[in-house]
Amino acid sequence: MTSYTKTMDFLHKKLLQATTKDQEDKIVDWMLAEAKLKQDEQKGRQITGLTINQSKSTDR
Numbered sequence: 523m524t525s526y527t528k529t530m531d532f533l534h535k536k537l538l539q540a541t542t543k544d545q546e547d548k549i550v551d552w553m554l555a556e557a558k559l560k561q562d563e564q565k566g567r568q569i570t571g572l573t574i575n576q577s578k579s580t581d582r
Contacts, residue, residue, distance in 0.1 A: 529556050 533553045540546045 527556065527560065 530553060533549055533556065537546060537549045537553070540549055
C-alpha cells in the first residue's frame, strides 16, 4: 500500500497498545479491511480512467 492513511496509522498505534491476542486479532482484521478498501478504491479509479481513455479514443 503506497499511502499510509490516518486510519491505518491509528490502527497501528492501537495494535501496539493491545494487551490481549483477541484485541490484536481484531485490530489486524481492521487493518486488512482498510488495506483492501484502499486497493479496491484504487482499482476503481484505474478502471474509471481506462473507461474515460477508451471513450476518448473512440470519439476521435
